[in-house]
Amino acid sequence: xxxxxQHPAPGAxxxxxxxxxxxxxxVSALLHRSPRLRxxxxxxxxxxxxVLVYIAALAALLITAFWTVDTFTGKVSTVWTTDNLVTxxxxxxxxxxxxxxxxxxxxxTVIDLVLALPMAFFIAKVASVRWQKLxxxxxxxxxxxxxxxxxxxxxxxLADGGLLEWLGAPIxxxxxxxxxxxxILTLSYIWLPFMxxxxxxxxxxxxxxxxxxxxxxxxKPLTTVRLVVFPLLVPSIIAGTIxxxxxxxxxxxxxxxxxxxxxxxxxxxxxxxxxxxxLPFAAAVSLVPIAIITLYLFIVRxxxxxxxx
Amino acid sequence: xxxxxxxxxxxxxxxxxAIRLRKLTKVFGDTVAVNAVxxxxxxxxxxSMLGPSGSGKxxxxxxxxxxxxxxxxxxxxEGKDVTGMAPFERDLNTVFQDYALFPHMxxxxxxxxxxxxxxxxxxxxxxxxxxxxxxxxxxxxxxRKPAQLSGGQRQRVALARALxxxxxxxxxxxxxxxxxLKLRQQMQVELKELQRSLGITFIFVTHDQxxxxxxxxxxxxxxxGSLEQIGTAHEIYERPGGAFVANFVGTSNIFDAAHAQxxxxxxxxxxxxxxxxxxxxxxxxxxxxxxxxCPGTVTSLVYVGHATQVRVQLDDGPAVVVLAPExxxxxxxxxxxxxxxxxxxxxxxxxxxxxxx
Numbered sequence: 310x311x312x313x314x315q316h317p318a319p320g321a322x323x324x325x326x327x328x329x330x331x332x333x334x335x336v337s338a339l340l341h342r343s344p345r346l347r348x349x350x351x352x353x354x355x356x357x358x359x360v361l362v363y364i365a366a367l368a369a370l371l372i373t374a375f376w377t378v379d380t381f382t383g384k385v386s387t388v389w390t391t392d393n394l395v396t397x398x399x400x401x402x403x404x405x406x407x408x409x410x411x412x413x414x415x416x417x418t419v420i421d422l423v424l425a426l427p428m429a430f431f432i433a434k435v436a437s438v439r440w441q442k443l444x445x446x447x448x449x450x451x452x453x454x455x456x457x458x459x460x461x462x463x464x465x466x467l468a469d470g471g472l473l474e475w476l477g478a479p480i481x482x483x484x485x486x487x488x489x490x491x492x493i494l495t496l497s498y499i500w501l502p503f504m505x506x507x508x509x510x511x512x513x514x515x516x517x518x519x520x521x522x523x524x525x526x527x528x529k530p531l532t533t534v535r536l537v538v539f540p541l542l543v544p545s546i547i548a549g550t551i552x553x554x555x556x557x558x559x560x561x562x563x564x565x566x567x568x569x570x571x572x573x574x575x576x577x578x579x580x581x582x583x584x585x586x587x588l589p590f591a592a593a594v595s596l597v598p599i600a601i602i603t604l605y606l607f608i609v610r611x612x613x614x615x616x617x618x
Numbered sequence: 619x620x621x622x623x624x625x626x627x628x629x630x631x632x633x634x635x636a637i638r639l640r641k642l643t644k645v646f647g648d649t650v651a652v653n654a655v656x657x658x659x660x661x662x663x664x665x666s667m668l669g670p671s672g673s674g675k676x677x678x679x680x681x682x683x684x685x686x687x688x689x690x691x692x693x694x695x696e697g698k699d700v701t702g703m704a705p706f707e708r709d710l711n712t713v714f715q716d717y718a719l720f721p722h723m724x725x726x727x728x729x730x731x732x733x734x735x736x737x738x739x740x741x742x743x744x745x746x747x748x749x750x751x752x753x754x755x756x757x758x759x760x761x762r763k764p765a766q767l768s769g770g771q772r773q774r775v776a777l778a779r780a781l782x783x784x785x786x787x788x789x790x791x792x793x794x795x796x797x798x799l800k801l802r803q804q805m806q807v808e809l810k811e812l813q814r815s816l817g818i819t820f821i822f823v824t825h826d827q828x829x830x831x832x833x834x835x836x837x838x839x840x841x842x843g844s845l846e847q848i849g850t851a852h853e854i855y856e857r858p859g860g861a862f863v864a865n866f867v868g869t870s871n872i873f874d875a876a877h878a879q880x881x882x883x884x885x886x887x888x889x890x891x892x893x894x895x896x897x898x899x900x901x902x903x904x905x906x907x908x909x910x911x912c913p914g915t916v917t918s919l920v921y922v923g924h925a926t927q928v929r930v931q932l933d934d935g936p937a938v939v940v941l942a943p944e945x946x947x948x949x950x951x952x953x954x955x956x957x958x959x960x961x962x963x964x965x966x967x968x969x970x971x972x973x974x975x
Contacts, residue, residue, distance in 0.1 A: 521685050522718035524705040526732035526783060536735070540722045 393593035414557035433512035487569035503552035511545025642691035669840030711780035719764035732783035894966035
């Protein structure tokens with residue numbers, strides 16, 4: 310059976326049988342010929358945004374931290390000084406606030422990690438394809454609601470006579486009330502999707518055959534998790550912890566809504582920008598979380614955990 | 619389905635089979651992937667499970683390994699029932715189709731993995747892993763990661779990793795599928811030699827009939843979740859047990875019952891291999907006893923290197939393929955539509971039991 314390409318007979322009308330030719334496009338053709346032009350067209354806008362809006366703003370922040378405020382007029386005076394930084398680093402009040410913020414961020418990260426690992430495993434490896442989609446949507450759903458609404462919802466949950474107290478009363482549990490614990494609970498809730506999603510993606514990338522191979526070679530399930538699954542998930546876990554850790558470190562809204570009198574670095578920044586009208590000091594305080602995150606990334610890099618990304 | 623031909627026949631010796639499957643069945647949703655398979659695989663044998671994709675051969679392998687649990691039926695390993703056991707409780711190992719090497723471990727850690735989870739001290743397991751890697755000619759790559767290797771090298775690592783724990787049975791799931799032809803042929807020879815020198819039972823899943831024919835002591839041909847035929851390569855090729863096997867393993871010219879009735883007076887399908895047919899370009903019949911001749915017309919010629927496949931439409935029969943090893947008496951254009959005679963010895967004709975179709 311020979312396959313024959315059909316050519317129109319010489320006498321046949323060409324209009325009836327020809328396939329339309331692709332249309333010429335000068336701009337596309339020019340871009341096709343010039344890779345540099347293509348690249349320039351592609352990255353000019355994002356690169357411009359990155360340099361102007363992002364890096365310039367950070368630099369401005371850094372510079373502002375070394376200025377001061379004229380106590381009489383309340384205006385920022387551009388006299389260089391390290392007073393702000395020295396106060397932030399040496400004043401026991403700010404040291405305590407820094408340590409508390411760090412503790413809250415670590416606690417939130419650990420709680421989210423413990424919750425996210427089994428959940429991500431279930432979504433990626435146990436649930437059927439249909440359920441997988443539904444569960445990913447369910448994880449993302451809280452992100453559709455406003456941050457403020459979620460924080461105020463938790464304020465209600467934690468309130469005197471609120472949901473938590475009502476649920477906990479039969480088993481002798483009380484609501485922790487507004488304070489540090491409330492902040493940790495609320496932030497853990499709000500940032501959980503940011504931990505689940507990268508870990509889910511990480512689990513999804515581990516082929517089933519690796520788990521089967523491990524079992525085939527004689528490893529019991531927990532050994533497989535320790536020797537195969539966990540090492541392969543480390544980059545995803547780190548991605549998740551960077552989200553929850555840095556988002557918690559900079560938070561001030563939750564602290565204000567459910568934190569009672571709890572001060573975090575974010576609330577200090579907020580108070581100094583607003584009530585105290587001391588922008589340079591606020592800038593100096595905000596350098597602390599930036600420094601902590603930079604340190605964290607540096608440590609992570611040094612352990613080699615990001616090499617297999 | 620009718621009963622499987624030659625399946626479950628007791629082995630010649632009294633020895634316990636390495637693997638014994640009894641009425642093994644696996645149902646996924648409403649598909650029957652494996653349908654009541656009975657199979658005995660002998661100790662130290664190179665057994666191939668051959669079949670098209672979706673025929674259930676890989677599922678049978680996964681049931682033997684324990685990655686899937688059967689819907690019904692049983693799996694025995696050296697006389698011991700392992701049907702409900704987890705993979706890590708079964709004394710057999712698998713070489714995966716995608717090799718399934720651990721990407722975060724060096725080659726030596728990959729190969730030593732099975733020893734590590736069995737609690738062997740680091741020094742000893744590394745020594746053994748190094749030996750195993752040297753045996754597959756990868757001794758100088760021990761520190762590399764799997765991503766730095768070629769497909770063929772990864773395949774050898776997977777083999778070394780499975781063999782270093784000295785399993786009773788080695789399962790291979792289309793391990794040569796991703797390799798190019800030359801490398802595949804080389805690995806076929808190496809695998810066969812390895813199996814002979816180790817004396818371990820190999821169960822080899824493949825859809826490549828040539829691979830199965832060249833390597834195996836015995837072959838089981840799968841179709842639609844059932845075993846169609848079990849036999850040596852010679853038996854499978856020369857005496858196919860049904861139309862499916864005749865068509866799947868090599869090329870077959872099958873005469874249906876009506877044509878067979880005219881030729882031989884027996885209303886059953888009959889099959890003749892292309893290389894057993896002879897072609898007379900002068901359309902001269904062979905008037906000898908025990909030889910059958912049929913006139914026909916040449917419809918196409920395909921040159922395949924060592925011979926030419928000539929397709930002939932028989933006047934009173936099906937279109938047949940003749941493998942003509944000799945030089946043809948002219949160019950393609952002259953030979954097309956030429957009147958010819960096709961002849962064969964009657965003992966080349968294989969009667970196919972009707973149930974196999």
